[in-house]
Amino acid sequence: MSVQNPTIIYTLTDEAPLLATCSLLPIIKTFTATAGIEVTQSDISVATRILAEFPDYLSEAQRVPDNLAELGHLTHESDTNIIKLPNISASVPQLKAAVSELRAKGFMIPEYPENPQTEAELQLASRYSKILGSAVNPVLREGNSDRRAPPAVKRYAQKNPHSMGKWSPASRTHVSYMRRGDFYSSEQSVVMEQDGAVRMELVTPDGEVQVLKTIPLLAGEIIDSMYMSKQALCAFYAEQLADAKDSGILFSLHVKATMMKVSHPIVFGHAVKVFFKDLFAKYGELFEQLGVNPNNGMSSVLEKIQSLPAEIRVEIEQDIADGYAQQPELAMVDSDKGITNLHAPNDVIVDASMPAMIRNGGKMWGVDGKLKETKAVIPESTFARIYQEMIGFCKTNGAFDPTTMGSVPNVGLMAQKAEEYGSHDKTFEITTPGTARVVDEQGKVLMQHQVETGDIWRTCQTKDAAVRDWVKLAVKRARLSNTPAVFWLDPYRPHEAQLIQKVELYLQDHDLNGVEIHIMSQVRAMRFTLERIIRGMDTISVTGNILRDYLTDLFPIMELGTSAKMLSIVPMMEGGSMFETGAGGSAPKHVQQLVAENHLRWDSLGEFLAMASSLEEVSIKTGNPQAQILATTLDQATGKLLDNRKSPAARVGQLDTRGSHFYLALYWAEALAAQTQDAGLAARFAPLAKALADNEQVIIAELNAVQGQPVDLDGYYCADMDKMTAVMRPSATFNATLAAV
Template identity: 55%
Template structure:
C-alpha cells in the first residue's frame, strides 16, 4: 500500500486530479513518499459491484471495500476528494454511459418483479446515496477554515446579497407528525440483536430487517414521517407561496438520505402536479413515471402525450413560480432530486440576501420548504437573524469551527438499510432478541419509517475531540443538542458526565440547534470565533452554511477525520457545484473548480505522515505546501469563472511553482533545497510559455470521452495542456 492514497472520484475534482496528481507524485517522491489512487467514483463502484457481467480485462477491484479496511488501521493516510452521492437518475445515467462504452451491465430495475431483478436492484441500491462516506469515516470530523484562508477572505470579501427587513423569504417545516416529533430513542444496557417487524392491522407479521447487532451503550432511535401529514403540508405550502408572491423552493438531501428523501421529493412532485396525477395517474404509471425521480424524468416519459403535457402546462400556469436550478434551460427545483441539495442550496440563498432565481431569470424572495423539522430551525433562525441585522460583514466576522459526530455510520446517515416506505396500515416494532419491544409506532400505508443508531465509542471520542479543540482555541464551544428531542436527550446523558469528569463543564454550553444558531451568529458578528459540536447531519449542514457565509465557499475548509485507530482521513471540501463546472469545461474548455481544498488536505496529510512515520522530509514538504497555499491566496492565483481567465490548470502551475520555491528556500533539509532549486527556476523561467499554452487550450469544446467514466488519455490531454509544464513535472 502506498504511503498516501489519493482517491479517484467524479466530475470536476477528478478532472482537476488529472492535472494536480502528477505534481503531487513528483514532489512527494523527493521525500520517499509514494502516492497512489483508489477508485471510489460512481462508475468505479458500479463496475466493482458487477464483475460477473464483465470480461476479465474490464473487471476492477472493490477499492472502496479495500479502503474501508485500511481506515480501521493506524497506517491509513487517505486524501478523500468529494464523490457523487448518487440519486437514482444519476445512477441510471452512469449505467447507460458505461453500457455505451461496452460494459455489459444490467439495467437498473425501477420496478423489479422477478427474483433476478430484485437481486440486481439490491446490488445497485448499495451504490446509491452516501455509500462511500459511512465506509471511510471511521472517525469523527474536525472541520475549520485554515488561518490563511480566513484572513484572505476578510481582506478580499466575496459578494454578499443585501438583506432587507421587509424580505418575504421564510423557512417552513411540518408542525408535527414528522421525523422530529415522532422520534423515540433508547440507550442499550447490554449487547443486543434485534429485528424490525411490521404488524398489519389483521395481525400479519412481516420482518423488515433482522439480525441487527449493537454493542452495549449504543443509542438506538426510531421514527417515522406521516405521508398524509406530508402531503397536506406540501399542499399548504404551495398555496402559501402563491399567496405570498414568492418562489416555491424545496430543500432536501436526496443523495445522503438516499431512501427517505427521494420519497419525500416524490411527494412534492405529486403535490405540484396533483390534478395531473388525479386524472392521468394510471397512464403515467404505465409509461414508467416515478415521481421520486423528479420532473425531468417525468416530462421525458410523457413528452409524446399531448393531453398529459397540456394538463401539466395548465397546472404549471396556476402554480406559483418555482425556484430554478438553471432558469436559462428551464431546469426547476423539482427536476432532479440530486440537483438541489439543502446544505448547498440554503447557504447560497442566504448568502444572496434570501433571493433565488425564478423562471423569468430574475431574483425573488423564496418560501424555503424543508419538510422535516429536525434541522429546519437552523435555517429559520439564520434567515430571521439576517432580516433583523443585515448581511454578515465578511471583513470582520469570526469563524465557526465544527466537530462532528459521524464515526461508524452515526445517526441518520447510517439509516439507509433500516428505512422503509410502509406498505400497509399497522405497527412497526423494534424487537429485542428476547421478544420484548424496544420501540413501536402506529403507521399507515405510505409512511416513511426509519431507525438509526450511534455507538458509544464514537460518542466518547467526539466529546474528547471537543475538549481538545476547545482547549486549543479557548473560544465559545456549544454542543448543538436539543434536550426536547429524543435522540439528543440520550447524547446529553453521555456528554454531561464526561465534561464533569474532565473538569471542563464550565467551558461548554448545551443548546438546541435553534438557540445555538442565534448565539453563534451573534458571536461571529462580533468578530469572535465559535466551535459548533454537532451530530452527523448538522456537521454536514453547518460546514457548508458558515463557510459559504464566511469564505464564499465550503471547498476551502480544512476537513480532518481523526480515525479512531490512529490513521488520518483528509477531506478536500464540497463538490456541490461540480456538475456545472464539468459542463463548462466540455463546452468551452475552462475548468473553474478551485483546488484550494486539495491543497489544504495535502499539507495536512504530509505533515501527518511526517509525524506518524518519522519522515522529516514529508514534514518539510507539508510546511512548504502551507507556504504555496498562502502564495495562491496572496497573489490571487485561484481560478476565474469565465473562459479566457486563468482556470484550475493555471492554479496548479502556480501552486507547483510556489511549492518548489518554498522548498528551495527552506533551511530544514539541504537535500530537498538542492533538489527543488532547479525545478523552481525552471518553473519561473517557463512562466510565459506555460501561461500562454494553458490560455491557448481554452475556448473550444473539450472531449473527455465520457462524463461518469472519462477516457484517461483524453482527459490527460485536456487537463495537462502545457507541454512546457509537463516536461518539468514529468
C-alpha cells in the same frame, strides 16, 4: 505499509476533481518523492464502483478490484493516510447514464432496474443500491469529523470578501416545516443496556408480524424509531402552497435526496403529487402505465409522456402548464431552461440551496429570472429550524460581513455511520397500516408507532464509542484553538436527550479547566453562535452527523463564499486519518465547460490544504522531518497563490486549473528552496524553482494556448485516462521541467 516507506493514498474520483487530479497528482508526486513519501492512487469513481460490484457480468480482463472496500478496511489501520476528493453521489438518472456508458464501452453489466418486480430485478436493485447516493463517505468515515477554515483562507476572504445580498428587515422569506407528523414529532429513543439485536417489525391489524430488518447493536448504542406521516406531510404541503400563494412569494422545496436516498425521494414525490394534484387525478392511471415515478420529479413525467401520441402529450403539457398557473410561483433551478424546483429530487439539495438563498438576501430565482422572496419548505422540522433561525437573524441584523465575521469550525459526530445518515437500510415506506415496532431479542417492545400506508418509518443507530470519541475530539479542538465549543443538542428531542446524557458523562473523562463547553438546543446554539459571529468571535459547533453536513456548508458559504475551502479532516477512531478536499460536489458544469472550450475552473485549493495536513500527519506519525517541511512550504505556497490571485478564473482564455497548479508548483519549489531547515531539500528544489520561474511566461502561454476549442475525453463517467491526462497536461515545457527533478 511500513514506517520507513510512508504512503499517502490519493483517491481518483469523478468529473472535475478527477480532471484536476490528472494535472495535480504528477506535481505532488514529484515533490513528495524527494522526502521518500509514496503517493499511491485508488480509483473509487462511480464507474469503477459499478464494475467492482458486477464481476460476474465481466470478462476476467474487465474486472476491477473493489477499491472502496479495500480503503474501508484500511480505515481501521493506524497509519492509513487518505486524501479523499469529492465524488459523485449518484442519483438514479446519473447511475443509469453511467451504466449506459459502460455498456457502450463493452462492459456488459446489467441495466439498472427502475421498477424492480421479479426476484432477479430486486436483487439487482439491491446491488445497485450500494452505489446510489452518498455511498463512499459512509464506508470511509471511520472517525468523527474535524472541519475548519484554514487561517490563510480566512484571511484571504477577509481581504477579498465575496458579494453578499442585502437583507431587508421586512423580507417575507421564511422556512416552513411540519409541526406534527414528522420524524421529529414521533421520535422515540432507547439506549441498549447490553450487546444484542433488535427487530424492526410491522404488525398488521390481523396480527401478522412482518420482520423488516434485524439490527445488531452494541451495549450503550442509541437506537431511535420515528416515522413521517404521509397524510400529515401532504396536508402540510397543501397548506404551504396556499400560504405561499397568499403571501405572493416563491414556493421552494428543499430536501437532501442524495443522502437521505430512501426517505427524501418519497418526501419529494409527495410534493410533486400535491402540487400537481389535478394532473395526477386526471392521468394517474396513464402515468402508472407509462412508469412515471413522481419521486423522480416532473422530469419523469416529461420523459415518459414523450412516448405518447402528440395530441395527448400536448394536452398533458397544457394541464401541466395549468398546474403551474394555479399554484404559487415555484423557485427555479434554471429559469433559462425552465427547470423548476420540482423537476428532479437532486437538483435542490438543502445544505447547498439554503446557504445560497441566505447569501442572496433570502431570495431565489423566479420563472422570470429575477430574485424573489421565498417560502423555503423543509418538511422535516428537526434541522429546518436552524435555517429559520439564521434567516430571522439576518432580517434583524442584516447580511453577514465576511470582512469581520467570526468563524465556525465543526466537530461532527460521523464515525460508524451515526444517526440518520446511517439509516438508509433501516428506512421503509409502509405498505399496510399497522403497528411499527422495535423488539429486542427477549421479545420486549422497545418502541412502537401506529403507522398508515405510505408513512415512512425508520430507525437510526449511534454507536457509543463514536460518541465518546466525538466528545474527546470536541474538547481537544476547544483547547487547541482556545475557542468555546457548543454541543448543538435539543433536550426536547428524545435522541438528542440521550446524547446529552452521554456527553455529560464523557466530558468527565477530560480536564475541562480553561475550556468553555456549552450544551444548547440547535436554535439556541445557532443564535449564540451568530451573536458571536457578528462580533468577530469564533465558536466551535459540535454537532450530530446531519448538522455537521449542513453547517459545514452553511457557515463557510457565509464566511468564505464557498464550502470548498474548508480543511476537512477525519481523525479515524483507530488512529489513521483521512483528509477530505472540499465539500462542494464534483462540479458537472465544470466538465461541460472543459469539453466545450477546454477551460477547467476547478479550484484545487482543497487538495492543496489537505495535502499539507496529510504531510504534517506523515511527519508526526513517522518522525520524518522532511514531510513537515513539505507541509509547511506547501501552506506557504497556498497562501501566496491566494494573495497573488492565481486561483482558476471562470472564463475561457484566463488562468485555469492547470495554470493554477503551475503556480502552486512554482511557489512550493521557491518556498522549499528558500527554507533553511534542510539544506539538501533546498538545494534539490532551487533548480526547479529557477526553471519554473524562468519559464513562467512560456508555460502559461502553452497552458492557455489550448483553450477555446472543444476536447474529447471519450466518455464522462468512464472517460479515457490517457486522453484526460493529455488534455490536463498540455505544456511540454512544464512537463519536462517537472520530469527533470
